[in-house]
Amino acid sequence: MRLRHWVVAVAASFGMAGNTAAQEAPATTALVGATVVAIDGGKPIEDATVIVQGDRILQVGPSASVSVPAGAKVVPMKGKWLIPGLMNMHVHFGLKLPGAAGAELLDEQDGEEALRMADNARRSLLAGVTTVRLTAEDHGIDFMLKRAIAKGQAIGPRIESAGELIVPTGGHGSLEADGPAEFSKVVRQQIKRGASWIKIAISGGISDTHGSIAAAPMTDAEMSTIIEVAHRNGVKVTAHNGSSEAALQALRFGIDCFEHGYHLNDEVLTRMKAQGVWLVPTIVVSQPGAYEFYKKIGSPDWYLDRVASTGKDHWAVLQKAIQMGVNVALGTDQFPFEPNGGTTATVAEAELYVKAGMTPLQALQAATIQPAKMLGIDKQVGRIVPGQYADIVAVSADPVRDIAALRTIGFVMKGGAIHRNDSDPATIAR
Numbered sequence: 236m237r238l239r240h241w242v243v244a245v246a247a248s249f250g251m252a253g254n255t256a257a258q259e260a261p262a263t264t265a266l267v268g269a270t271v272v273a274i275d276g277g278k279p280i281e282d283a284t285v286i287v288q289g290d291r292i293l294q295v296g297p298s299a300s301v302s303v304p305a306g307a308k309v310v311p312m313k314g315k316w317l318i319p320g321l322m323n324m325h326v327h328f329g330l331k332l333p334g335a336a337g338a339e340l341l342d343e344q345d346g347e348e349a350l351r352m353a354d355n356a357r358r359s360l361l362a363g364v365t366t367v368r369l370t371a372e373d374h375g376i377d378f379m380l381k382r383a384i385a386k387g388q389a390i391g392p393r394i395e396s397a398g399e400l401i402v403p404t405g406g407h408g409s410l411e412a413d414g415p416a417e418f419s420k421v422v423r424q425q426i427k428r429g430a431s432w433i434k435i436a437i438s439g440g441i442s443d444t445h446g447s448i449a450a451a452p453m454t455d456a457e458m459s460t461i462i463e464v465a466h467r468n469g470v471k472v473t474a475h476n477g478s479s480e481a482a483l484q485a486l487r488f489g490i491d492c493f494e495h496g497y498h499l500n501d502e503v504l505t506r507m508k509a510q511g512v513w514l515v516p517t518i519v520v521s522q523p524g525a526y527e528f529y530k531k532i533g534s535p536d537w538y539l540d541r542v543a544s545t546g547k548d549h550w551a552v553l554q555k556a557i558q559m560g561v562n563v564a565l566g567t568d569q570f571p572f573e574p575n576g577g578t579t580a581t582v583a584e585a586e587l588y589v590k591a592g593m594t595p596l597q598a599l600q601a602a603t604i605q606p607a608k609m610l611g612i613d614k615q616v617g618r619i620v621p622g623q624y625a626d627i628v629a630v631s632a633d634p635v636r637d638i639a640a641l642r643t644i645g646f647v648m649k650g651g652a653i654h655r656n657d658s659d660p661a662t663i664a665r
């Protein structure tokens with residue numbers, strides 16, 4: 236059997252080599268004349284040329300020292316600043332919230348949901364978001380969408396997904412389990428389907444009608460089992476959490492990340508800093524920019540009251556976390572492209588980080604290299620350097636001087652393909 240497999244593999248590789256020889260070399264694109272922002276700090280490269288071959292960055296440097304290969308597609312970028320594609324670490328492409336808009340989706344079939352999610356994925360990419368982490372979707376549709384995007388059947392960001400949200404019975408989520416045996420089963424099921432993260436809810440949520448946000452309903456045995464099983468499979472665990480008691484319990488068992496952090500106390504933040512645990516703030520959901528959105532979707536009064544009461548604590552926690560140097564990765568819990576404060580939720584989130592104490596560069600890092608590091612894919616994405624995937628966004632002002640420059644995104648490349656170019660729509664691959 237082994238020999239036969241080998242013969243088949245060799246035949247296949249010869250076949251591929253033959254095809255490649257018959258085809259043209261991978262497409263080469265040169266982005267010429269922009270300033271490449273120094274995402275790790277230091278000096279930017281002015282009047283730069285970025286050579287992209289196939290889906291990767293081949294060369295980056297001053298135009299005077301980088302020659303454009305013959306036959307390359309040249310995209311003029313004078314007056315633009317290039318940054319790595321944005322990364323949004325708290326996204327639900329199938330998001331349904333309480334209210335009129337959510338009620339319309341009550342009878343949504345899986346096929347309809349897949350198409351709606353694909354549309355949201357495409358709109359996210361066009362808003363400059365080239366990588367997302369999905370933090371709970373329905374029925375494995377996220378994994379289907381991820382495969383479709385990877386095959387080029389749908390357009391969207393790179394996807395890391397946590398699959399379904401795992402909760403104890405009555406918790407803030409749909410995949411219920413109780414006791415260590417059931418929890419280890421559901422964690423393994425999600426990983427088998429393709430989850431590269433596990434998401435659990437260890438306290439109540441803003442959108443729940445029952446239970447308290449501050450409760451910590453999981454037993455030690457349940458929580459430690461979830462984290463151990465995930466880690467044994469090389470998968471990280473994040474928790475929807477608004478409770479310091481539940482947070483401390485999860486920190487004892489080695490949790491990797493917390494979402495939101497609505498009401499975390501100083502002890503929790505200190506331990507997060509010491510253990511290198513990530514915070515994905517989703518601060519946009521509780522601040523005034525989102526009220527317009529909640530009105531638009533017809534959110535009920537009790538929901539708006541909960542948002543307002545949570546907002547003050549949420550903001551104070553974010554300020555403290557930034558001050559203490561806790562690892563922050565940008566996430567919105569709104570669609571990445573959702574209008575918020577006159578821009579998109581993703582950009583509004585980054586602007587709020589600056590308002591809460593980050594420098595513009597730190598906020599930019601929280602939207603690029605920090606998420607890449609959190610996901611463990613920082614050798615592949617997050618920087619404009621040779622060897623990485625060509626996930627590149629252009630803006631019309633320097634985002635290191637003013638983060639609001641992200642409002643001017645007019646060019647989006649993912650894996651070497653131009654998906655948006657407002658200056659020259661003719662360059663977009665179709």
Ligand SMILES: [Zn+2]
Nearest residue numbers: 325327370568
């Ligand atoms: Zn969420």
